[in-house]
Amino acid sequence: MLSVQDLHKSFGDIHALDGCSFELARGHMLGFLGPNGAGKTTAMRIVFRLINPDSGTVTWDGEPVDPDDLLRFGYMPEQRGLYPKMRAGDQLAYLGRLHGMSKSEAREAAEMWLDRFGLGERIGDPVESLSHGNQQRVQLAAALVHDPDLLVLDEPFSGLDPIAVETMSDVLREQAAAGKAVMFSSHQLDLVEDLCEDVAIINAGQIVVSGKVEELKDAAPIRHLELEVEGDPTVLLDSLDGVHSTMTNGSRLTAIIDAETDVRGFIARAQDAGKLRHFAYTTPSLSDLFRQAVR
Amino acid sequence: MRGFGALWQVALREITERARSKAYLLTTALTILIVLALIVLPDLFGGGTSESTVGSVGEGNAEIVSTAVDLGNANDEPGDPPSIAIETVEFDDRESAIVALEEGEVDAVLVDGEEVIVESVGGFGGSSFINGLQRSAGTVQIQAVIAEEGQQAADIIEILTSDPLEVTALSGGVAEDGESKTAVAYFGLLLLYLAVLLYGTWILTGVTEEKSNRVVEVLLSSIRPWQILGGKILGIGTLAIVQLLGTIVVAVVALRVTGAFDLPPIETASVLNLLLWFVIGFLIFAVLFGAAGSLVSRTEDANTIAMPMSMAAVVGFFVSITALNDPDGPVAVISTFIPLTAPFVVPVRTALEAIPVWQYLAALVICVVTIVVLTFVAGRIYAGGLLRYGGRVGVREAWRSAAE
Numbered sequence: 001m002l003s004v005q006d007l008h009k010s011f012g013d014i015h016a017l018d019g020c021s022f023e024l025a026r027g028h029m030l031g032f033l034g035p036n037g038a039g040k041t042t043a044m045r046i047v048f049r050l051i052n053p054d055s056g057t058v059t060w061d062g063e064p065v066d067p068d069d070l071l072r073f074g075y076m077p078e079q080r081g082l083y084p085k086m087r088a089g090d091q092l093a094y095l096g097r098l099h100g101m102s103k104s105e106a107r108e109a110a111e112m113w114l115d116r117f118g119l120g121e122r123i124g125d126p127v128e129s130l131s132h133g134n135q136q137r138v139q140l141a142a143a144l145v146h147d148p149d150l151l152v153l154d155e156p157f158s159g160l161d162p163i164a165v166e167t168m169s170d171v172l173r174e175q176a177a178a179g180k181a182v183m184f185s186s187h188q189l190d191l192v193e194d195l196c197e198d199v200a201i202i203n204a205g206q207i208v209v210s211g212k213v214e215e216l217k218d219a220a221p222i223r224h225l226e227l228e229v230e231g232d233p234t235v236l237l238d239s240l241d242g243v244h245s246t247m248t249n250g251s252r253l254t255a256i257i258d259a260e261t262d263v264r265g266f267i268a269r270a271q272d273a274g275k276l277r278h279f280a281y282t283t284p285s286l287s288d289l290f291r292q293a294v295r
Numbered sequence: 296m297r298g299f300g301a302l303w304q305v306a307l308r309e310i311t312e313r314a315r316s317k318a319y320l321l322t323t324a325l326t327i328l329i330v331l332a333l334i335v336l337p338d339l340f341g342g343g344t345s346e347s348t349v350g351s352v353g354e355g356n357a358e359i360v361s362t363a364v365d366l367g368n369a370n371d372e373p374g375d376p377p378s379i380a381i382e383t384v385e386f387d388d389r390e391s392a393i394v395a396l397e398e399g400e401v402d403a404v405l406v407d408g409e410e411v412i413v414e415s416v417g418g419f420g421g422s423s424f425i426n427g428l429q430r431s432a433g434t435v436q437i438q439a440v441i442a443e444e445g446q447q448a449a450d451i452i453e454i455l456t457s458d459p460l461e462v463t464a465l466s467g468g469v470a471e472d473g474e475s476k477t478a479v480a481y482f483g484l485l486l487l488y489l490a491v492l493l494y495g496t497w498i499l500t501g502v503t504e505e506k507s508n509r510v511v512e513v514l515l516s517s518i519r520p521w522q523i524l525g526g527k528i529l530g531i532g533t534l535a536i537v538q539l540l541g542t543i544v545v546a547v548v549a550l551r552v553t554g555a556f557d558l559p560p561i562e563t564a565s566v567l568n569l570l571l572w573f574v575i576g577f578l579i580f581a582v583l584f585g586a587a588g589s590l591v592s593r594t595e596d597a598n599t600i601a602m603p604m605s606m607a608a609v610v611g612f613f614v615s616i617t618a619l620n621d622p623d624g625p626v627a628v629i630s631t632f633i634p635l636t637a638p639f640v641v642p643v644r645t646a647l648e649a650i651p652v653w654q655y656l657a658a659l660v661i662c663v664v665t666i667v668v669l670t671f672v673a674g675r676i677y678a679g680g681l682l683r684y685g686g687r688v689g690v691r692e693a694w695r696s697a698a699e
Contacts, residue, residue: 048516050682067519075516081509086312097304098517142513 007056018205031192034202074148084128099146228278305526355408363431480646502588520678576638586673589680611639622649
């Protein structure tokens with residue numbers, strides 16, 4: 001179990017972290033969300049002791065993280081980094097060795113992961129000769145090669161094509177299912193909603209929302225409303241209380257409204273006004289929660 | 296992997312990756328080719344005659360000179376110009392001959408077939424000229440011995456193993472057997488200077504590259520900065536020594552084969568002493584270069600930040616040239632106690648036997664303490680500088696931001 005408690009960190013006048021706390025248990029996958037500059041990367045770097053927090057603690061299984069723990073952690077930094085001229089297989093084996101694997105273990109793991117990502121035939125090629133997407137796959141393999149107990153990935157999906165996103169999602173699901181603690185940051189909220197049971201949303205250095213995605217949705221004070229009518233849908237809204245935001249796209253209207261608002265009367269009025277082609281009233285999506293939280 | 300295991304892994308990676316790189320193989324091949332060319336080419340094309348002038352005072356000199364010419368040209372191919380030619384100028388007395396020697400009219404003066412006077416015994420050319428005359432004087436004596444009857448072979452051997460001519464040098468300073476030590480010290484000095492500039496730059500750009508391609512963040516997430524820096528220095532240092540030793544072996548073999556000039560006999564002790572100071576000097580500069588490399592994000596900026604170290608190496612080199620000429624002088628003594636110049640100066644003063652034991656030991660202690668302190672300081676600057684991107688990080692900023 002990874003436990004991050006009350007982290008504070010300033011760079012000059014900028015408060016990157018201002019009391020950031022979250023927890024991640026083995027077998028779980030945590031989506032770590034937040035706008036740019038919210039403090040995601042800083043928090044991840046502190047977990048790996050790359051930066052010292054001004055105050056606060058990071059513990060693994062109840063003990064402060066020490067250098068030995070780091071060998072059981074896997075990290076994929078936001079800024080990708082591999083030796084461009086080193087062969088893909090050698091590179092992974094080297095990182096495996098640094099994490100304490102024997103020579104043959106490291107070799108085998110490197111081969112296994114490259115095969116897994118469909119790069120088995122590129123094992124002897126320098127990393128710089130691989131395409132961007134394939135370099136990204138090698139980078140993920142670099143975080144996985146030593147079979148870590150904790151996996152921390154900073155924006156693992158950015159810049160990947162849909163096929164690569166699928167491979168990476170599968171691997172992350174598998175890792176969590178195998179009892180590893182997995183966390184990753186992302187701006188692709190639909191993907192996070194698909195993959196993660198838990199989320200933590202950070203804004204201005206503080207965790208503003210955290211918990212199970214489903215529970216958060218149910219407990220949210222807002223609802224997601226979608227309707228499509230013949231004619232102008234916006235006039236209908238004037239009769240609705242507690243509207244937070246609306247978005248129209250032709251005859252389709254999306255609105256975020258108070259959870260307490262009674263929509264039954266609204267449906268009746270909409271039906272009176274014209275032909276109602278589509279109507280949906282649901283718990284908010286993760287995107288809705290996110291926008292609400294960081295506004 | 297813990298402690299030195301990780302350090303060794305880093306070193307191993309440096310060695311295998313660099314040894315495989317075209318740049319390393321090319322520079323190694325080029326260095327060896329240049330050294331070979333410098334040794335072999337003059338021997339192949341330099342078929343000209345080396346001319347010298349010898350002053351002669353008294354009797355018994357003409358035979359030595361003519362024998363020296365015969366010996367020197369013994370291996371000439373027929374039809375080629377002779378390898379050496381010696382002109383003899385007669386003088387009435389020793390004093391007038393010495394005046395001529397000092398004015399450069401003659402290269403050496405022979406007195407009564409028993410003494411040779413030269414400007415100084417230092418320098419490679421001077422010594423081989425004296426050796427030539429010694430050999431020739433010995434040959435003359437052997438011929439005389441053989442001409443007499445009833446002599447024992449032992450007498451001949453005794454003549455062969457002695458230097459029949461007494462050497463008088465006008466300028467003092469260098470003891471005769473100091474010559475080879477000076478040569479070794481000078482050679483070592485040059486190697487250290489080149490190694491600091493060349494391989495120091497490798498360490499510098501190696502660190503900057505890891506920072507600019509961001510791989511360092513992956514490394515630092517599992518191992519400590521001192522393991523990365525230490526491994527880098529060990530790996531590049533090993534490659535440096537392999538490249539240098541390779542070059543030296545090629546040079547020595549080429550010299551033996553071509554006989555371009557006589558290698559002075561070299562003592563194991565002076566070589567070991569040189570090696571010790573080479574390692575100390577390389578370590579001090581390597582740690583500094585490594586820390587400097589962590590302060591910049593782009594290799595373009597690396598050269599600027601290397602300036603202070605390069606300057607220190609240049610100063611060290613010139614200070615030790617001064618020490619070569621004046622090993623007891625104030626410059627030599629003061630620079631013995633400065634860690635950045637000591638590795639250059641101490642071997643020179645040791646070779647010339649011009650350093651008191653306490654100064655030698657003090658310099659050793661100062662340098663070792665410096666390495667330990669620098670490793671700590673540089674390690675922290677390195678750790679602090681590595682994750683700061685964009686432009687150039689100040690030393691103080693890096694120190695403060697280091698995660699310890």
